[in-house]
Amino acid sequence: MNTFSLDAGVADFQEKVIDASRLAPVLVDFWAEWCAPCRTLKPVLEKLAAEYGGRFILAKVDSDQHQELAARYGVRGIPNVKAFVDGEMVDEFTGALPEAQIRAFIDSLLPSPAEPLRIAALEARARGEAEVAASLLADALQLDPANETVQLDLAEIRIDMGDMEAAQAILDTLEHQAKDISRVRTLQARLKLVNAGTGADPAALKASIDANANDLDARLQLANTQALAHDYRTALEQLLEIVRRDRKWQDEAARKTMLDLFTLLGGDPQHEDLVREFRIQLARTLN
Numbered sequence: 001m002n003t004f005s006l007d008a009g010v011a012d013f014q015e016k017v018i019d020a021s022r023l024a025p026v027l028v029d030f031w032a033e034w035c036a037p038c039r040t041l042k043p044v045l046e047k048l049a050a051e052y053g054g055r056f057i058l059a060k061v062d063s064d065q066h067q068e069l070a071a072r073y074g075v076r077g078i079p080n081v082k083a084f085v086d087g088e089m090v091d092e093f094t095g096a097l098p099e100a101q102i103r104a105f106i107d108s109l110l111p112s113p114a115e116p117l118r119i120a121a122l123e124a125r126a127r128g129e130a131e132v133a134a135s136l137l138a139d140a141l142q143l144d145p146a147n148e149t150v151q152l153d154l155a156e157i158r159i160d161m162g163d164m165e166a167a168q169a170i171l172d173t174l175e176h177q178a179k180d181i182s183r184v185r186t187l188q189a190r191l192k193l194v195n196a197g198t199g200a201d202p203a204a205l206k207a208s209i210d211a212n213a214n215d216l217d218a219r220l221q222l223a224n225t226q227a228l229a230h231d232y233r234t235a236l237e238q239l240l241e242i243v244r245r246d247r248k249w250q251d252e253a254a255r256k257t258m259l260d261l262f263t264l265l266g267g268d269p270q271h272e273d274l275v276r277e278f279r280i281q282l283a284r285t286l287n
Contacts, residue, residue, distance in 0.1 A: 005049040008059040009066045017059050021084035025056040025109040030063045030070055030080040037096040038079040044099050045081070048106065055110055083109050114140035114147050121153060130161050148174065152183050159191055167191055186267060189260040196257075197224035216242050216249050220257065227261060232271065236261060236278045243285050258282055 008016040008028070017026050029045055031038035042060070049058040063070040063078055073082055073089065082092040083105070093105060112118075117140035124133040137154040141147065151170055158167035171188055178184045200221045208218040223238035239261075242254035262279065265271035 004052070004054050004056070005046045005058040006060070008061050010068055013059075013061075013069060016057075017084055018087050020057055020059075021088075022086055024054065025106075026084045027056055027058050027106070028073075028082045028084065029058060029060045030073075030075045030078050030082070031060060032062060032064045032078055034064075035078050041079045041081075041096040044096075044102060048099075048102065052106065056106055081105075085109060112144045112147050112150075114144035114150055117143070118147075118150050118153060121157070125157060125160070130157055133157050134161065148178055148180060152178075152180065152187065155187050156190075159187065159194060162194075164191060164195060182267065185263050189264040192257075192260055193224060193227055193264065196221075197226075197228035200225045202226070214245060216246060216254075220250075220253060223254075223257065227264075232261065232265060233274060236274070240278065240281055240285060243282065247286065255282065255286070 006016060017028055020026050027045065027049075029038075029042065031042060045058050045060075049056065061069055063075055063080075077094050079096060080092065080094045082089050084090065091105070091109065093101075097105070117136050121133040121136035121140065124130075124136060134154065134157045137150055137157060140150045141154070144150065151174060155167045155170040158164070158170070167187070168191060171184060171191065174184055175188075202222060202225050205218045205222040205225065208215045209222065212218075219238045219242050223235040223242075226232075226238065227235035236258060239254045239258045242249060243258070247255065258278065262275050265275050
């Protein structure tokens with residue numbers, strides 16, 4: 001046994017597993033003396049715990065002696081290894097897997113070496129230092145090139161900086177392989193909005209609409225400009241008016257732009273009511 005491999009039971013499970021998992025991932029190995037695969041798996045886990053040197057902790061639970069814990073965590077067959085991170089069980093496997101698969105399982109739980117740089121980049125962005133943030137994220141990708149969160153953070157920073165081509169390239173790369181597809185869609189919607197709403201003169205567009213209420217192109221440009229200025233209600237009102245006047249105009253451009261705005265705003269609790277309201281209005285208009 002080593003410093004990073006220990007026995008746990010009902011009395012100390014909170015301390016050795018739940019609390020400890022807030023500092024490093026904890027793998028809980030549910031085993032029993034009579035179980036042959038358990039005897040195969042256990043030394044492999046102990047070896048890896050020593051090798052990883054504290055990057056994860058191995059807690060071994062005798063499922064015969066601690067049936068309450070086995071029942072609590074739904075252990076149906078052993079060996080059963082359950083992973084805890086930040087006080088929660090996040091993953092598991094059953095059986096004596098090959099060492100390579102166990103390594104991959106452990107590696108999936110460990111924080112990325114790029115995470116400190118990513119956090120520093122977020123702090124720089126919050127201070128308004130976009131160039132510094134982008135540089136830190138580029139360094140983070142050198143450490144962990146496949147880190148999706150860092151790539152999406154960088155795409156967002158590039159949009160902030162007005163570097164739409166670089167942002168689009170990142171999103172294009174991730175579009176068909178991203179785990180966080182919701183964030184990809186949100187950034188794509190934001191990118192469309194910036195591309196469509198930059199450079200227009202709101203006063204001139206309003207004058208055009210006052211002169212000709214059917215100037216749908218001016219309405220669409222104005223809606224994009226208003227959305228870019230975070231005046232989302234007014235933007236959605238303009239888009240809904242286009243749908244009312246000609247829902248098929250420019251291949252349903254107004255309806256599609258409304259859907260983009262719903263995607264952009266959907267993850268923000270403060271806009272939930274607004275999105276719900278205009279979804280209902282759009283549905284009523286189309287029907």
